Amino acid sequence: GENVEQHPSTLSVQEGDSAVIKCTYSDSASNYFPWYKQELGKGPQLIIDIRSNVGEKKDQRIAVTLNKTAKHFSLHITETQPEDSAVYFCAASGRYNFNKFYFGSGTKLNVKP
Amino acid sequence: GAVVSQHPSWVICKSGTSVKIECRSLDFQATTMFWYRQFPKQSLMLMATSNEGSKATYEQGVEKDKFLINHASLTLSTLTVTSAHPEDSSFYICSARGGISGTDTQYFGPGTRLTVL
Numbered sequence: 001g002e003n004v005e006q007h008p009s010t011l012s013v014q015e016g017d018s019a020v021i022k023c024t025y026s027d028s029a030s031n032y033f034p035w036y037k038q039e040l041g042k043g044p045q046l047i048i049d050i051r052s053n054v055g056e057k058k059d060q061r062i063a064v065t066l067n068k069t070a071k072h073f074s075l076h077i078t079e080t081q082p083e084d085s086a087v088y089f090c091a092a093s094g095r096y097n098f099n100k101f102y103f104g105s106g107t108k109l110n111v112k113p
Numbered sequence: 114g115a116v117v118s119q120h121p122s123w124v125i126c127k128s129g130t131s132v133k134i135e136c137r138s139l140d141f142q143a144t145t146m147f148w149y150r151q152f153p154k155q156s157l158m159l160m161a162t163s164n165e166g167s168k169a170t171y172e173q174g175v176e177k178d179k180f181l182i183n184h185a186s187l188t189l190s191t192l193t194v195t196s197a198h199p200e201d202s203s204f205y206i207c208s209a210r211g212g213i214s215g216t217d218t219q220y221f222g223p224g225t226r227l228t229v230l
Binding site: 034036 | 220223
């Protein structure tokens, strides 16, 4: 089955700096890669996603890049703000098994004001 | 759009009792719903996948007789924790996926905190 690894587990940045979170996956059949933000005590919220036929996608301060050959994808947050502090999860999904998501272990991002 | 609700948001029950958690897709029809369990500071662990009108598919190691899942309509799925014990205390989160595309995303509910005394 699919295996998704996520790094780093914790990340501290100064407000205004950029943050990068990286994930690798093992199954080359995976073709959809969402990123979720989870605040304490709440459910995950989709922040951006990318499909395998696209190499990069951007939405304001958030961008995701995908390297299919190397089987890794990354989340980039620019001009970080204290409200970006949360746990971020990457996931990979294939065409089978009801499109199950395989989640990374999560990255706790702390943006210091 | 793509709002998923859960009820209750938290529940405390005595050991041996059963607890039902509802998951609703409010503004779309969910062909597939997923139930996850999350322990503190850990990732989401998929428990089961359910399709409307079909039996749920449980992940390895998840007791289907203990965690009963019903997906009776395109907007409602329920998870019943039967004969709950303290080790069942956890954060339970559902997600819903709609559409016919094979790569539609999952939209998550706000979660339900279950505490078994």
